Amino acid sequence: MHSFNYLDGQLYGERVKVEDIAREVGTPFYLYSCETLTNHYRNFEKALAGLEHLICYAYKANSNLALCKILAKEGCGADVVSGGELRKALQAGVPPEKIVFNGNGKTVEEMELALQSNILMFNVDSRPELLLLDEVAGRSGKKARIALRVNPDIDPQTHPHIATGLKESKFGFEFSQVIEGYKLAQTLRNIEVAGIQMHIGSQITKVDPFVEALKKIVDLAGELKKLDIKIKYVNVGGGLGITYSDEEPPSFADYAQSVIPAIKEIGAKGIFEPGRVLVGNAGILVTKVLYVKETQSKKFVVVDAGMGDLFRPAFYSAYHEIKPVNLKAESQNLKADIVGPICESGDFLAKDREIPAVKRGEFLAVFSAGAYGFSMASNYNSRLRPAEVLVKEDKFRIVRKRETYEDLGRGEDEQD
Numbered sequence: 001m002h003s004f005n006y007l008d009g010q011l012y013g014e015r016v017k018v019e020d021i022a023r024e025v026g027t028p029f030y031l032y033s034c035e036t037l038t039n040h041y042r043n044f045e046k047a048l049a050g051l052e053h054l055i056c057y058a059y060k061a062n063s064n065l066a067l068c069k070i071l072a073k074e075g076c077g078a079d080v081v082s083g084g085e086l087r088k089a090l091q092a093g094v095p096p097e098k099i100v101f102n103g104n105g106k107t108v109e110e111m112e113l114a115l116q117s118n119i120l121m122f123n124v125d126s127r128p129e130l131l132l133l134d135e136v137a138g139r140s141g142k143k144a145r146i147a148l149r150v151n152p153d154i155d156p157q158t159h160p161h162i163a164t165g166l167k168e169s170k171f172g173f174e175f176s177q178v179i180e181g182y183k184l185a186q187t188l189r190n191i192e193v194a195g196i197q198m199h200i201g202s203q204i205t206k207v208d209p210f211v212e213a214l215k216k217i218v219d220l221a222g223e224l225k226k227l228d229i230k231i232k233y234v235n236v237g238g239g240l241g242i243t244y245s246d247e248e249p250p251s252f253a254d255y256a257q258s259v260i261p262a263i264k265e266i267g268a269k270g271i272f273e274p275g276r277v278l279v280g281n282a283g284i285l286v287t288k289v290l291y292v293k294e295t296q297s298k299k300f301v302v303v304d305a306g307m308g309d310l311f312r313p314a315f316y317s318a319y320h321e322i323k324p325v326n327l328k329a330e331s332q333n334l335k336a337d338i339v340g341p342i343c344e345s346g347d348f349l350a351k352d353r354e355i356p357a358v359k360r361g362e363f364l365a366v367f368s369a370g371a372y373g374f375s376m377a378s379n380y381n382s383r384l385r386p387a388e389v390l391v392k393e394d395k396f397r398i399v400r401k402r403e404t405y406e407d408l409g410r411g412e413d414e415q416d
């Protein structure tokens with residue numbers, strides 16, 4: 001399901017040799033495929049054809065403007081979680097009526113910007129946020145359309161850092177308090193109830209958690225109906241998983257078939273907030289081998305990308321497939337930790353990994369790096385964040401320049 005393939009031992013992004021890009025752009029860099037991204041979006045759209053719906057791409061997965069523009073042109077909406085992401089969505093050309101605003105810490109300034117922009121709705125995380133939004137909307141002379149984010153208390157069977165629908169999670173209204181939340185919303189003059197929202201976690205590789213959570217949402221919508229509170233939109237969040245190694249996540253069609261009946265039963269329009277499933281496998285990270293180091297007990301392949309470029313292995317022990325960009329038929333395997341240059345023991349891309357033997361100066365591709373890759377990058381150790389490159393058919397272009405040392409010091413006080 002992606003456009004990074006080997007031909008005669010050479011890795012290509014669409015029809016361009018990755019090694020050629022590496023020589024021209026330098027390393028490390030992210031490489032995205034226009035074709036893969038577009039196909040993912042179109043396939044998701046196709047799977048949802050039987051339902052009135054809106055797909056709002058989760059900008060936090062990767063908010064590179066070039067990718068956002070590709071999706072916006074396809075007709076995709078945006079799920080934003082900050083004023084910065086909202087500005088990017090508008091800049092990418094997403095119509096405001098296709099933008100939803102998530103997050104548990106919205107500020108007054110962010111609310112004002114979203115209200116002025118006339119976005120589709122706010123997914124409200126808590127009672128105090130609801131009260132503040134009413135106040136801000138009143139002052140702005142606007143009515144805020146809202147969904148309440150409901151925490152359905154479902155185990156999504158994923159990594160604890162990315163499970164968000166458990167009872168102890170910081171996100172959303174506790175199930176037992178949500179009816180009260182809607183009753184309150186109905187009394188607020190500058191609030192218009194539009195929907196229900198949930199987001200139970202990320203990298204979910206089965207449909208069951210979605211189905212289970214939606215059962216609760218159907219019950220909730222029934223209760224609300226009795227109170228004469230009309231639900232026009234059911235937002236099922238994102239969370240659909242991808243293949244990093246041998247996971248077998250549901251296809252778009254399987255996922256759609258499992259969630260559509262509940263949304264239809266409620267008689268609502270569906271909103272979807274996919275992030276990872278659209279961009280994850282549309283990107284790779286390309287890095288160069290700096291050293292191959294041997295100790296008595298271990299081998300280390302030291303590369304020029306680390307946790308500052310791709311945080312997922314260090315942060316959640318995430319697995320990413322790693323292969324040489326140039327596969328030589330005769331090469332033997334070596335088993336090593338593939339580590340970055342950052343001064344932290346946690347700075348690794350892979351542990352005890354078998355890969356074809358590589359030497360200093362050769363390039364490695366880290367696969368499935370399009371989601372939560374660059375968007376989580378940092379300047380830790382005063383390193384420059386990597387370049388981002390987009391390939392389309394037989395052409396590539398830099399869609400974000402590698403940072404410079406001027407970027408690094410920007411805003412710092414240079415006085416003695």
Ligand SMILES: *Cc1c(COP(=O)(O)O)cnc(C)c1O
Pocket residue numbers: 058060061079102103199201202203237238239240273274275276277371
């Ligand atoms: C992170 C997030 C998403 C996207 O999650 P993916 O797992 O990348 O699909 C969608 N909705 C909300 C509210 C989120 O926080």
